[in-house]
Amino acid sequence: MAAADTAAMDAPLHIAFISETFAPEINGVAHTLGHLYRGLAQRGHLLQVIRPRQTADRHTSSDETLLLTRGWPLPGYPGLQWGQSSLHKLLRRWQRHRPDVLYIATEGPLGLSALRAARRLGIPVVSGFHTNFQQYTGHYGFGLLTRLLTRYLRWFHNSTQTTLVPSPSQRVELQRRGFERLALLARGVDGQLFHPARRSTALRASWNLSDDDLAVLHVGRLAAEKNLQLLVRSFRTLQAARPEHHLKLILVGDGPQRAYIQAEIPDAIFCGIQRGEALAEHYASGDLFLFPSLSETFGNVVLEAQASGLAVIAYDQAAAAQHIRHGHNGALAMPGDEQAFIEAADWLLEDRESLRRIRLNARQHAGKQTWSMIIERFEALLIEAAKRPDQQNADRKKPRCAGA
Known part of the structure; x- marks a missing residue:
């Protein structure tokens, strides 16, 4: 070089x-x-x-x-x-x-x-x-x-x-x-911009979440090609399966599917389009990142979420296939297997210590992808x-x- x-x-x-x-x-x-x-x-x-x-x-x-x-x-x-x-x-x-x-x-x-x-x-x-x-x-x-x-x-x-x-x-x-x-x-990924240190207690409080509650985040255009029906189904299943957790769906972005999601999950938080440090703060204030899209050539949001210290659940393709080792720094499902995707998300909630470890490993890996x-x-x-x-x-x- x-x-x-x-x-x-x-x-x-x-x-x-x-x-x-x-x-x-x-x-x-x-x-x-x-x-x-x-x-x-x-x-x-x-x-x-x-x-x-x-x-x-x-x-x-x-x-x-x-x-x-x-x-x-x-x-x-x-x-x-x-x-x-x-x-x-x-x-x-x-x-x-x-x-x-x-x-x-x-x-x-x-x-x-x-x-x-x-x-x-x-x-x-x-x-x-x-x-x-x-x-x-x-x-x-x-x-x-x-x-x-x-x-x-x-x-x-x-x-x-x-x-x-x-x-x-x-x-x-x-x-x-x-x-x-x-x-x-x-x-x-810009590992200095997207960093766990940007986590905001005040932002989480505006979402009605305490430190022990879990923010389930999605960042991206709210459009049909993003497979958002699975996002909705996954979140509902997690809520029903894990009543001991207070889960809140946080969406960053906008698009034609916003009304559909709002009707299906009325208490979801819609943050609109965010940029720069505000976007990085939203990432770092989350806990889990659901990414059900099957149409990506890459998916920059996967690396941004990992760099921010989130546990990412995605299909085993594009960026996720390159940067997620299942059970080590995130969770993967075979492309198109919706039940496996939901089960992978649920598995991350089984144990708080495992979730903490996966989030640390995600940050460590993404921080090297300059x-x-x-x-x-x-x-x-x-x-x-x-x-x-x-x-x-x-x-x-x-x-x-x-x-x-």
């Missing part, structure tokens, strides 16, 4: 990030890109971001480091924009100031236009598989589109030099579906791509399903 660092210092790369979403928006993709962007900037690289104009950008103008494009509202995600195709705008910009390499984080119209512009100009492209869109279609009533969407995603990513995936399980799944040239780029190592690898992968001529893409014919 020292050689890569030296190369970066001697000749900084001109890197363009293309994404439908970017920090300070609140979602996993924006969170990850924010860390990667800041890390490369600190290493002296020349960066630009191409993204749709969002509601908060009314007084923001494009410049050499930022290109704002038009967008359309994204159904089911208020406040976010789906980027408009901007082929000619990108061609003009990159003919004047040609990037050494692109990182395309999303596969929508904006990402597609960036890929097409890069192919015309011979610019190397690295892509990231950040979101399981082909799984989301079933949750939003578009199940018939799943096969077509999978074909498009496969074509899109196979048209780039390298596709970065966040977990070994995701890599295996994509390889099975015909995706090529996959490289692992894991995720890190972003600096992830950024070093990301930098090395971009340097490698920038050094290779993009002959694969220039020679590859575009299939009909690409739609362009």
Whole structure:
């Protein structure tokens, strides 16, 4: 890695990030890109971001480091924009100031236009598989589109030099579906921000919890793809099975499923979207973290919860498969086995001392998962791509399903 660092210092790369979403928006993709962007900037690289104009950008103008494009509202995600195709705008910009390499984080119209512009100009492209869109279609009533969407995603990513995936399980799944040239780029966590020391007695008191009571926490978008029916069922079962504990469900985040959860568990506490130190305080003030999602490519919240000293219950995939050892620093269930998920959560409540030990082990493990190592690898992968001529893409014919 020292050689890569030296190369970066001697000749900084001109890197363009293309994404439908970017920090300070609140979602996993924006969170990850924010860390990667800041890390490369600190290493002296020349960066630009191409993204749709969002509601908060009314007084923001494009410049050499930022290109704002038009967008359309994204159904089911208020406040976010789906980027408009901007082929000619990108061609003009990159003919004047040609990037050494692109990182395309999303596969929508904006990402597609960036890929097409890069192919015309011979610019190397690295892509990231950040979101399981082909799984989301079933949750939003578009199940018939799943096969077509999978074909498009496969074509899109196979048209780039390298596709970065966040977990070994995701890599295996994509390889099975015909995706090529996959490289692992894991995720890190800010262990100074997310820390058990941020636990707040005052915050817990506002939830009507004493030191001996247990806060069952969930952080994330309250949406269908997060499998929140299992969250509700699990919490109800824990309440019934453990009457000796005073359990309270605490939800951080917002979304279309809030009304459903509120109707099912009227005494649940809805904290809304939290950021920065306030978010870290909410994490650290919890005790158990229920994460029933089956649609994650990674799941940054798993590491954030562990770093905050919570016992995490999750399915054995993505981040949980990488960072949880069942019975040592959390609890796992086989993907899709709802009864096993509930039993794993109940097992954590059997013994207070075991729960304390698991929470300590979770913090110890997550505290070692720093972003600096992830950024070093990301930098090395971009340097490698920038050094290779993009002959694969220039020679590859575009299939009909690409739609362009």
